[in-house]
Amino acid sequence: MKHLRTSALAMACCGLLFNAPSAFASKDDDKDDDKKKKKTATAAKPVSPRGLMLANTCVGCHGQGGSSLGPATPTISGMAIDTFTDAMKAYREGKRPSTVMGRLAKGYTDEDIAEMANYFVTQKFVRVAQKTDPAKVKAGKKLHKDNCEKCHEEGGFKDEDGSSILAGQWLPYLQFQMADFNAKKREMPEKMAKRLNAMIKDNGDKSLEEVAHFYASQQDKKAK
Amino acid sequence: MNRREFLKTTALGSMAAGLISIPYIAKGAGQKVIVIGGGAGGTIAAKYLKKMDNSLDVTLIERNADYFTCFMSNEVIGGDRKIESIKFNYERLKKHGINVIIGEVTGGDLNAKTIKVGDKSLNYDKLVVSPGVDMKWGAVEGYDEAASEKMPHAWKAGPQTALLRKQLEAMPDGGVVLITAPANPFRCPPGPYERASLVAQYLKHHKPKSKVIVLDAKDDFAKKGLFEQAWKELYGYGTDKSLIEWRSAANQGKVSRVDAAKNAVYAGEMGDEIVGAVVNVIPPQSAGKIATALGLTNDAGWCPVNRKTFESSQAKDVHVIGDACMADAMPKAAYAANSQAKVCAAAIVAALQGKEMVAPAYVNTCYSIVGHDYGISVAAVYNYKADDNSIAPVQGAGGVSAKDASAEDRKREMLYGLSWFNNITEDMFG
Numbered sequence: 065m066k067h068l069r070t071s072a073l074a075m076a077c078c079g080l081l082f083n084a085p086s087a088f089a090s091k092d093d094d095k096d097d098d099k100k101k102k103k104t105a106t107a108a109k110p111v112s113p114r115g116l117m118l119a120n121t122c123v124g125c126h127g128q129g130g131s132s133l134g135p136a137t138p139t140i141s142g143m144a145i146d147t148f149t150d151a152m153k154a155y156r157e158g159k160r161p162s163t164v165m166g167r168l169a170k171g172y173t174d175e176d177i178a179e180m181a182n183y184f185v186t187q188k189f190v191r192v193a194q195k196t197d198p199a200k201v202k203a204g205k206k207l208h209k210d211n212c213e214k215c216h217e218e219g220g221f222k223d224e225d226g227s228s229i230l231a232g233q234w235l236p237y238l239q240f241q242m243a244d245f246n247a248k249k250r251e252m253p254e255k256m257a258k259r260l261n262a263m264i265k266d267n268g269d270k271s272l273e274e275v276a277h278f279y280a281s282q283q284d285k286k287a288k
Numbered sequence: 289m290n291r292r293e294f295l296k297t298t299a300l301g302s303m304a305a306g307l308i309s310i311p312y313i314a315k316g317a318g319q320k321v322i323v324i325g326g327g328a329g330g331t332i333a334a335k336y337l338k339k340m341d342n343s344l345d346v347t348l349i350e351r352n353a354d355y356f357t358c359f360m361s362n363e364v365i366g367g368d369r370k371i372e373s374i375k376f377n378y379e380r381l382k383k384h385g386i387n388v389i390i391g392e393v394t395g396g397d398l399n400a401k402t403i404k405v406g407d408k409s410l411n412y413d414k415l416v417v418s419p420g421v422d423m424k425w426g427a428v429e430g431y432d433e434a435a436s437e438k439m440p441h442a443w444k445a446g447p448q449t450a451l452l453r454k455q456l457e458a459m460p461d462g463g464v465v466l467i468t469a470p471a472n473p474f475r476c477p478p479g480p481y482e483r484a485s486l487v488a489q490y491l492k493h494h495k496p497k498s499k500v501i502v503l504d505a506k507d508d509f510a511k512k513g514l515f516e517q518a519w520k521e522l523y524g525y526g527t528d529k530s531l532i533e534w535r536s537a538a539n540q541g542k543v544s545r546v547d548a549a550k551n552a553v554y555a556g557e558m559g560d561e562i563v564g565a566v567v568n569v570i571p572p573q574s575a576g577k578i579a580t581a582l583g584l585t586n587d588a589g590w591c592p593v594n595r596k597t598f599e600s601s602q603a604k605d606v607h608v609i610g611d612a613c614m615a616d617a618m619p620k621a622a623y624a625a626n627s628q629a630k631v632c633a634a635a636i637v638a639a640l641q642g643k644e645m646v647a648p649a650y651v652n653t654c655y656s657i658v659g660h661d662y663g664i665s666v667a668a669v670y671n672y673k674a675d676d677n678s679i680a681p682v683q684g685a686g687g688v689s690a691k692d693a694s695a696e697d698r699k700r701e702m703l704y705g706l707s708w709f710n711n712i713t714e715d716m717f718g
Contacts, residue, residue, distance in 0.1 A: 113634070113646040120336070120630040121651040121669075124623055125704075127711045128718065136700065137707035163689065163701045164653060164667045171669025171685030176649075236703050243696075 105224075106145040108185045115179035118172075122180065131190035136236040141187035144223040148181035154251075161249045191232035196281040204278025207271050211263045215256070220278075221285045226253075231282035238276035246272055317343040319640050322403060322412040324393050324578060326350030326378060328357075328622040329418035329610030331716040332629035338384045340637040347387040349405055353377060355717075356445035358476060359622050360709050363657060365442060365453050366486030367494075374445060376717045393578050398603045403582075414636050415606045417584060417591075418629065419576025420444070421475045421620070424589070427572040428468070428546055435548035439567040442483075443475060455566045456487065461495040463565025466553055468543045469504045470572045473590070475611050475620045477510035478656045478666070480570055481534075485515065485658035488523045488531040501562070502534045503555050504541040510619070511656060511664055511688050518658040518698075543569070575612035582606070590614050595679045596648055596672045597635035598628055607632050616679045618670060624652040626712060648672050650679060655705030663702030664689045 111119075119130075122140070126132055130141030140148065154160035155169035156177075172180075208216070216222075220230030230238065244250035245260060246269070252260065263271050321344055323334045334348040355376045363369035378388045389405060396403030402411045423441055425432040431439070442452040456465065465487055469480035484500045491498045509515075519525030519532050535541030540556025547554075552563045574580070574589025584591045584600050591608040592601040598613060600606045609632050610625035618624040631648040638645035650670040657663050668686035670679045689701060 116340075117631070117634055117646050118649045121627055121649050124626045124651075124712045124715050125653055125708050128714060132707060133710040133714055134707055135710075136703035137711065163693075163697055163704055164665050167667045167685060167687050168651065168653070168669055169685075171651075171682040234707075236700075240700060 106149075106181075108145065109182055111183050111186060112179060115183045118176055118180050119183035122184075127190075129187035129190070130184045131187070132234060133192060134194065134234040134236075136234055136240070138234055138237040139189055139191075139229075139232070140184050142189035142223065142229055143181075143184050144226070145178075145181040145185050147223055147226045147228055148184055149177055150226060152177045152180070159251060161244050189229055189232065191283050193283060194235055194280055196235060196277045200274045200277035201281045203271075204274035204276070204281075207263060207267065207275050208278050211259045212275065216279075218285065219282055221282065230279040231285070233279060235276060235280035238279055239273065242272040242276050318345055319413040320345045320347070320411065321414045321416065321636060322346075322410060323348045323416040323418065324403070325418035325420060325576065325610070326352075326355055326388075327418060327420050327610065327625070328359075328712070328716060329420075329625035329629045330416065331378075331381060332626050333416045333418060333607075333609060333633050334386045335381060335384055335716075336630050336633035337636060338386055340633055341641070342385065344637075344640070345387070346385070347389060347410065348378065348381065349389045349391060349393055349403075350378065351390070351392045352446075353390045354446075356449065357622075357709075357713060358443070358445045358479075359712070361442070361445040361449045362479065362483045362486045364445075364449050365456065365483060366490045367453065367456075368486070368489075368660075371450055371453075374449075376713060378717070380718055395581050398582060398606060401605065413605065414640065416629075416632060416636070417579055417582065417600075417606060417608045417612065418610045418625070419578045419612050421573040421575065421611045422577045424572045424574050428543055428569065430546040430548065431569050431571050435546065436569070438548040439546060439551065439569050441570055442568060443479075443570050443573070452566070452568055456490060459495065459498065459565045462497040463495070464563075465491070465498065465500045465566045465568070466562060466564035467500060467502045467568045467570065468546075468553060468555075469502055469506065469509070469570055471505040471537075473620060474570070474573050477619050477621070478515070478654065480504075481509055481511070481515045482656040482658060483568070484532050484534075485518065485523070485656070488519070489659050491531055492523065496531075498565075499530070500532050501564075502532070502541070503543050503553060503562070504534065504536050505543070507536045507538050511666055513691060514664040514688055515656075515658065517691065518662055518664065522659045522662065573611075575608075579608060579612050584608055584612075586614075595677050596631075596674070597639075597645065598632040599635070607636065617668070617681050618650060618652055618679055619654070621652055621654050622712060623654060623708075624650075626715065627651050653708065655701065655708050657702055657705055661695075661699040661702055663698060663700075663705040665701055665705070 125137055126140050132139045152169050155162055155166045158166060216227050216230055223229045245252050321337055323330045326348055334346050337344055337346050357374045360369060360374050364371050382388055391405045394404050402409050440448045440452045442448040467480055467484055484502050487500050523531040525532055543553045543555045545554040546569055551567050552561050554561055575585050575591050579585050579591050584602055586592055591613045593608050593613045598607040598609050600608050609628040611620040627650045635645050653667045655663050655665045666688045669682045671682055673680050
C-alpha cells in the first residue's frame with residue numbers, strides 16, 4: 065500500500081495528467097444507441113495554480129490526489145469533469161443529500177468547481193483493499209451484469225456520462241448512495257430509476273447491498 | 289497505438305509541456321526553508337513546499353520523534369481507541385526529500401536569519417513556525433506543570449492522554465470527573481465537550497453511578513446545540529440522572545484556582561471548592577513558547593500575520609501557521625492548520641520564484657464524536673479580504689450539522705469523521 069500511496073503522491077507532485085480516460089471519450093466508443101446519452105465530455109486542461117490551491121483544500125478529507133483511505137469518505141480522483149461538476153452543483157443547490165459536502169459546496173463559484181474538477185480528473189484512483197462479503201459480491205456481480213453494466217461499463221471502472229467510478233469505491237459510501245437513491249432522496253436518471261426499481265422488485269432490497277459489495281470488491285480491472 | 293492511447297499521449301505531452309514551463313529552477317533552486325514544528329501545520333507546510341517546488345531545501349524540525357495527534361485522543365480517553373493508533377512518526381516524510389531533525393529549537397536571530405537547534409545554528413531564506421500551543425501555567429492559580437502530573441490537561445496528546453485514561457480506569461464507580469474549560473481562544477473549541485461526551489459514554493457502560501461536570505469559563509461553546517441534543521439523547525442530559533452537567537461562567541462555572549494536593553478546583557464568584565475523583569484542567573493557552581522566544585507573539589500571546597501569506601507582522605521572511613497564529617474566523621483546529629499550511633507554502637514558493645501568489649483558498653472541517661455511531665461536524669469555506677487583511681467565511685456556506693438530523697446521518701458523520709482522521713494523517717505523515 066505504501067508504494068501505491070507514494071506513486072499517487074509522486075503524480076500529484078508533478079501534476080502530470082496520466083489518468084484522464086473519460087475526458088477523452090469519443091462517440092466512436094459509444095455503442096449505446098440512446099441518442100440522449102451522447103454528448104462530448106469536457107476535456108482536461110493543465111492544472112492551474114489556482115486549481116491546485118483549491119484542490120489542496122479537498123484532499124485533507126478526500127485523501128492524497130483525491131484517493132481516500134476510507135472507511136466512508138469517497139475517492140474522487142479520476143472522476144470525469146462533468147461528473148464532478150454535476151455533483152458539486154447538486155450539493156451546492158441542495159439537490160443531493162449529504163452531511164458536510166452540501167455546506168462546503170455552497171462556498172464555491174462555478175469557476176472554482178471547474179478548477180477542482182480539472183484537477184481531480186487528472187489523478188489516479190488508488191484503490192485500497194476492503195472487507196466485503198463474498199456471497200454478496202457474487203450475487204452483486206450478476207445483478208451488475210443484468211441491470212447496471214450498460215451504463216456502469218467495464219465493471220464500474222469507467223466514469224462515462226456521469227456514471228462515476230464505482231469499482232473500488234468505499235463500501236459505506238456506496239451503501240449510503242444506494243440507500244439515498246432507494247429513499248428517493250437522491251435523484252437519478254430516468255433510465256437508472258427504471259433499472260433500479262426493476263432490480264429491487266425482482267430481487268428485493270438486499271440487491272442494493274449486493275451490488276454495493278460487488279463494486280466495493282473490485283480492485284483490479286485486469287483481474288476481472 | 290490505438291486512438292485512445294494516441295489521444296492520451298498527446299494530451300499528456302501538451303500538458304506536461306505547460307507545466308514544465310514553471311521556471312522554478314531560475315529562482316527557487318536550493319533556497320532554504322526551515323519549518324519548526326511537526327504537527328498539523330508544520331508537516332503539511334514542509335511536504336507541500338517540496339510538492340510545489342522540489343528544488344527547495346526543506347528542513348522540518350520537531351522536538352519529539354513520535355507524534356500523538358490531539359484529534360481522536362478523546363477516543364483514547366473514552367477507551368474506544370488505543371493510543372498506538374494516534375501515534376505517528378516522520379520517516380515517510382523523509383522520502384519526499386525533506387530533512388527531518390528531531391531536536392528542540394531554543395532560539396534564533398531573525399535579523400541574521402538563523403535559528404538554534406541544540407548547539408547548531410541553521411540559516412534559512414524562509415522560516416515557517418508552526419509551534420501549536422503551550423499551556424499558560426499559573427493563569428489558573430495553582431495550575432503549573434507539576435500540577436498537570438496530578439490533574440492532567442491532556443490538551444497535548446501523548447503521556448497526558450494516557451494519564452487521564454489511567455485515572456478514569458482507576459476511578460471507583462460513583463466518582464465525579466471534573467473538566468475545566470477555558471475562555472476563547474484556545475485549541476480545538478469543541479474539544480472539551482467532545483471529551484465530556486466520550487467520558488460520559490465510558491461511565492455509562494462501566495461506572496454508571498459516576499458523572500462528568502464541565503466547569504466553563506464561557507457561557508457558550510462550539511456546536512453547543514448539537515452537543516446538548518446528543519447529551520439528551522445519549523446521557524440523560526437535563527435530568528437528575530444525567531451523566532453530564534455543564535456549568536457556564538454565569539452559573540458559577542469559571543474556575544479561578546486549583547489545588548492539586550486536594551484534587552480540588554475553586555469555581556464561581558465565591559470560589560466554591562469542588563473535589564473531583566478525576567480532575568482534567570484545560571488551562572488557557574498561548575502560542576507555543578518558541579514563537580514568543582523568537583519575538584513573534586503579541587501581548588495576548590498569539591502571532592499576528594498577513595492573512596494571505598501567513599508572514600509574521602513582526603518579522604520578515606518568517607511565517608506562522610496553525611494554532612499559534614491569528615486567523616480571524618478560522619478556529620484553532622487541525623484542518624484549519626492544514627489549510628493554512630498549504631496557503632503558506634504557495635505564498636513562499638511564489639515569493640522565492642519571484643511570482644505573484646495565486647488567490648488563496650481556505651477550508652476547515654471538524655468532526656466531534658459524541659457517542660457510538662454519533663458524529664457531528666462544523667465546516668467552513670473562507671476567502672481572503674484584502675481591504676482589511678482578514679480571513680472571512682463565505683456567506684451562505686459552512687455551518688454545523690443539521691439540528692434534527694436522523695440517526696443514520698449521525699452515524700454517517702461518525703464514519704466520515706474516522707475517514708477525516710485517516711486522510712488528514714496521511715496528508716501529514718504519508
